[in-house]
Structure formats: C-alpha cells, structure tokens
Amino acid sequence: xxxxxxxxxxxxxxxxNITEAKTKDIGNGLTIxxxxxxxxxxxxxxxxxxxxxxxxxxxxxxxxxxxxLEEFGVGxxxxxxxxxxxxxxxxxxxxxxxxxxxxxxxxxxxxxxANKYIEKFCKTNDCEKLSKLPEEEQVEILAKVYExxxxxxxxxxxxxxxxAILLIGESxxxxxxxxxxxxxxxxxxxxxxxxTELIKELIEEWKEEWKEExxxxxxxxxxxxxxxxxxxxxxxxxxxxxxxMYGTFIWNxxxxxxxxxxxxxxxxxxxxxxxxxxxxxxxxxxTNKIFAEILEPTxxxxxxxxxxxxxxxxxxxxxxxxxxxxxxxxxALTKEEFEKAKKKLLN
Numbered sequence: 001x002x003x004x005x006x007x008x009x010x011x012x013x014x015x016x017n018i019t020e021a022k023t024k025d026i027g028n029g030l031t032i033x034x035x036x037x038x039x040x041x042x043x044x045x046x047x048x049x050x051x052x053x054x055x056x057x058x059x060x061x062x063x064x065x066x067x068x069l070e071e072f073g074v075g076x077x078x079x080x081x082x083x084x085x086x087x088x089x090x091x092x093x094x095x096x097x098x099x100x101x102x103x104x105x106x107x108x109x110x111x112x113x114a115n116k117y118i119e120k121f122c123k124t125n126d127c128e129k130l131s132k133l134p135e136e137e138q139v140e141i142l143a144k145v146y147e148x149x150x151x152x153x154x155x156x157x158x159x160x161x162x163x164a165i166l167l168i169g170e171s172x173x174x175x176x177x178x179x180x181x182x183x184x185x186x187x188x189x190x191x192x193x194x195x196t197e198l199i200k201e202l203i204e205e206w207k208e209e210w211k212e213e214x215x216x217x218x219x220x221x222x223x224x225x226x227x228x229x230x231x232x233x234x235x236x237x238x239x240x241x242x243x244x245m246y247g248t249f250i251w252n253x254x255x256x257x258x259x260x261x262x263x264x265x266x267x268x269x270x271x272x273x274x275x276x277x278x279x280x281x282x283x284x285x286x287t288n289k290i291f292a293e294i295l296e297p298t299x300x301x302x303x304x305x306x307x308x309x310x311x312x313x314x315x316x317x318x319x320x321x322x323x324x325x326x327x328x329x330x331x332a333l334t335k336e337e338f339e340k341a342k343k344k345l346l347n
Contacts, residue, residue: 023297026081027168028272031297034083035290039090041082043097045075051097071176073169073273081166083294088159109157110149117149118142147220151253155281162280162287164294169273177271184243187235199233220253227252239299242268246304248288259284263291265300274300 024040025031034040049056059066069075084090095101121127130138154160172180190198207225214221233247244267251260261284266275278291295301324341 071173083164085162167275
C-alpha cells in the first residue's frame with residue numbers, strides 16, 4: 001500500500017492539452033472550475049508513456065510497479081491535471097511534453113543557470129582540485145552548489161507559486177477498496193485525542209524517513225522538514241458515501257522567503273481514485289478559497305468547507321468572517337457552529 005501511494009505521489013509531479021475554459025469536465029462525471037487568471041493543462045497516461053518511452057519500458061520490465069499502479073487506479077486512461085496561477089508553469093509543462101521538450105528545457109533553462117552557479121562557486125573555490133576528486137565526492141559537492149539553482153528556477157524563472165494537481169484515476173482493485181474501508185473503520189473507532197496523536201506520530205515518522213533518505217542534505221532541508229505540520233486533518237465519507245481523507249499542511253523554506261501552505265483531498269468516486277492537491281509558496285492567504293473554488297462543482301468539499309473556515313487561523317480576518325457569515329446564511333452552518341467558529345476567529 002505504501003509503495004502504491006509513493007508511486008501515486010511521484011506521478012502527481014508529472015503533469016497536455018491547454019484550454020482557457022472557466023469550467024472543465026475532467027472525466028469520471030466530475031467538473032471543476034478554473035479560477036480567474038488561472039491556466040489549465042492535462043495529460044493522460046497513454047500520452048505520458050508515448051512522450052517518455054523510458055516510463056513504458058520501466059513498467060514493462062517491472063511488473064510489480066505496473067501492478068501497483070493499476071491496483072491503485074492508475075492505468076492507461078488515468079489523467080493528470082495541472083492548474084497554475086500564471087501562464088509560465090503551463091508553458092513549461094507544454095514544452096516538456098512536446099517532441100524533444102526535456103532537451104529544450106535543459107538547454108534553455110537549466111544548463112545556463114547551472115553554469116552560472118558553477119562560475120560563482122569557482123570564484124571562491126579551487127575547481128581544478130574539485131575535478132580531481134573521486135566522482136562520488138564531486139557529485140556530493142555539486143549537489144549543494146546546484147541546490148539554490150532549483151529555488152531560482154522555481155521562484156524566478158518558471159514563476160511556480162500557486163498551483164493545483166489533480167489525479168482522475170480508474171477503478172481501484174477490490175483488495176485496495178477493502179483495505180481502505182478497513183482502515184477507515186479502524187480510524188473512526190479511535191477517540192479524537194487518539195486520532196490527533198496518531199496523525200502526529202505518522203507525520204514524525206515521515207519526517208524521519210525523509211531525513212534518512214537525504215542524509216547528506218544541507219541544514220536548510222532539515223529545517224524545512226522540521227517545520228512541516230498538519231494543522232487540519234479529517235477522515236469522512238463523501239456524498240457518494242465513499243471514504244475521503246482531507247487536510248492541510250504547512251512548512252517554511254527559508255530560501256523561498258515565505259511560508260508554504262498546501263491543501264489536499266484523496267477519495268474515490270464510484271470506486272475510482274480521485275486526488276487533488278493545492279500548493280502555495282508565497283502570499284498564501286487565499287489557498288483555502290481557491291481550492292474550494294476549483295472543486296466546488298464536484299461537491300467533494302461540501303461538508304468540509306466549514307472545517308476550512310473554522311480551523312484556519314491564517315489569512316485576513318475580515319475575509320474569514322465574511323466567508324463564515326456566508327456559510328451560516330446558506331445553511332451550511334448551524335447557529336451553534338457559527339457562534340463557535342466566530343468566537344474562535346475573534347480570539
């Protein structure tokens with residue numbers, strides 16, 4: 001199960017077809033809204049494999065990896081969607097999935113920037129001596145030299161700031177469905193205190209695993225991992241009576257200047273996997289609002305929206321109170337829930 005989830009998360013980093021539509025049918029009976037000024041991009045798994053034959057080759061040679069993906073609903077008809085707050089990240093994705101796209105990105109964006117950071121390093125270090133070191137040591141040193149380059153790419157070159165990634169999958173296997181239902185029932189039997197403690201323990205385990213897997217990382221990486229937290233987390237059933245997992249997490253990456261924030265939901269629709277993640281690196285006060293706007297037509301956040309307003313302690317107080325009042329007027333909150341949430345915000 002853990003291996004399948006890891007493959008899923010890695011897959012979500014690979015996000016073709018571009019449209020300016022405000023509302024978009026994404027398949028499996030789901031429709032989403034594209035926020036104003038946001039750009040949309042999608043690719044299915046068939047296109048992904050045709051663009052990157054190495055992926056198809058890897059899956060053909062590793063039957064267990066292929067079985068894990070298919071068991072988790074990631075087959076040839078599965079689709080990945082990206083929505084970004086500006087055109088630049090979408091243009092990069094479009095180029096990536098074009099003929100020779102990776103080579104073009106390497107030549108135009110990455111190699112010139114890499115040379116710039118190497119030249120800067122060589123001004124204060126003996127690069128001739130570096131070239132004579134064992135290859136393993138060279139790789140370790142260069143990895144640290146290049147690390148700020150990727151921050152430069154994300155923040156300045158590619159303008160990646162606020163974006164959503166969605167997975168629209170195929171049917172899960174009966175074994176996975178049974179496992180999800182069993183874990184859901186076990187989780188629901190825990191008390192609120194036990195649930196909170198369980199999540200905290202899980203987060204700490206993940207942190208330790210990341211640190212062990214990146215034992216040669218610099219202090220910035222460790223500081224970022226240590227700063228990660230999950231202020232909101234909920235497990236429930238959606239309008240199809242199928243289990244979902246929803247939450248937010250935050251972190252601080254010093255080199256990006258601002259705190260990061262993300263919101264996610266992982267669920268099934270008619271036993272087909274659906275996952276949505278919204279990530280923000282800078283000016284993140286409206287992440288909850290944007291995420292809700294994107295998914296509003298799906299009804300998947302219908303009973304979760306009030307959790308976001310009630311539990312979110314960040315952002316503009318006036319806007320939160322306004323949103324809270326709108327929820328109350330719409331009937332989504334009872335008077336008691338409204339008063340309790342209002343009191344929490346004001347305090």
